[in-house]
Amino acid sequence: SYALTQPPSVSVSPGQTARITCSGDAVGNVYVYWYQQKPGQAPVLVIQKDSERPSGIPERFSGSSSGTTVTLTISGVQPEDEADYYCQSSDGRGGSVFGTGTKVSV
Amino acid sequence: EVQLVDSGGGLVQAGGSLRLSCSASGFTFSRYWMSWVRQAPGKGLEWVANINKDGTERNYVDSLKGRFTISRDNSKNSLFLQMSSLGLNDTAVYYCWAGGSYWGRGTLVTVFS
Numbered sequence: 001s002y003a004l005t006q007p008p009s010v011s012v013s014p015g016q017t018a019r020i021t022c023s024g025d026a027v028g029n030v031y032v033y034w035y036q037q038k039p040g041q042a043p044v045l046v047i048q049k050d051s052e053r054p055s056g057i058p059e060r061f062s063g064s065s066s067g068t069t070v071t072l073t074i075s076g077v078q079p080e081d082e083a084d085y086y087c088q089s090s091d092g093r094g095g096s097v098f099g100t101g102t103k104v105s106v
Numbered sequence: 107e108v109q110l111v112d113s114g115g116g117l118v119q120a121g122g123s124l125r126l127s128c129s130a131s132g133f134t135f136s137r138y139w140m141s142w143v144r145q146a147p148g149k150g151l152e153w154v155a156n157i158n159k160d161g162t163e164r165n166y167v168d169s170l171k172g173r174f175t176i177s178r179d180n181s182k183n184s185l186f187l188q189m190s191s192l193g194l195n196d197t198a199v200y201y202c203w204a205g206g207s208y209w210g211r212g213t214l215v216t217v218f219s
Contacts, residue, residue: 033206035151042201042209043151054207086151094156094165096141101150 002026002091004099011105018074020102022087025068032070033088034063036081043086047072074104082106108132110202115213122192122217128185128202128210136160136180139205142187144198145212154200155187192217 004024012018022032032050035043045054047063050070060075074081087099114126126142141156155166155176164176175188185202197217202210 037151042211045207048206084150088151088153091153094163095167096153096156098143098151098153 002093002097004032004087004089004097006085006087006099006102008100009103009105012074012077014079014106015076018077018081018104020072020074020085020087020104021069022072022099023069024089024097024099026092027068027070027089028065030089030092032063032065034061034072035086035088036083037086038083046085077104077106079106108204108208110204110208110210112200112202112210112213115200115215117216117218118192120193120217120219123188123190124192124215126187126189126200126202126213126215130183130185130202130204133204133208135183135204138208140176140178140185141203141205142174142176142185143201143203143209144196144215145201146195146198149198152198157185189215194219 004022006022010018034047036046037043046057046061050065051063062073064071085102091097109131111129118124142154144152144154157164157176161178173191177186194217199212199214201212
C-alpha cells in the first residue's frame, strides 16, 4: 500500500527554522496537504496543495515540493508551534493516506 | 460556522459492533466527499474510509477487510460508520472529516476483551 514517510521528530529553538519532509513514490504527481495537531485537538490544515497557505495561517508556515519529497517549513518557530505535523495526499485509488507524523519540539 | 459533531463512540467488547454518526452544519453537506479518520492512543492519523457526494462510491483502507461500512444521509446532513467484528486495535478516536480544515472533534471507541 502507498505510504508517506516523515521523520519522527524535529527539535528547534524559538526563532529558528524547522523543516519537515514527507516522502512518497507519488509525491510530485499528487497534491500534498499538511496538518498541525496539538494534544487533545483535531488537526488543523496549515498548507494545502503543496504550498498554499489557507486563510488565517501565519506566514511563517510554507510548503515546497521537489521530486518525491515535499517539505513543510516553519520560519521563526514560536512556542505555540510545538505540535505533531502530518502530511496527507491521495492514495491514487480513491482514498487518502496520512504521513507517519512528525513531533516538533520547541 | 462549519460544525461536524461526531457521536456514537463508547466501550464495546471485542467482536462487537458500533455505529458512529456525524452531524454536519454550516456548509452544503451534499457537495462534499466525506471521510472517517481514526487515531489510536499515542499514534498517528489513519484514514479509514470515504464516500462520494451522493453515496454511490465508497473507498476503504485495505486493512479493514470489509468490517466497516461508511454511509451518508444527505437529507439529514449526516455521515455514518458501521463497525463490526471490532478488535482491540480498533480502539481509537474516530474523526469525521470533510476535507481541509473541516474536522469533527472526534468520538472515542474503546474495545475491551
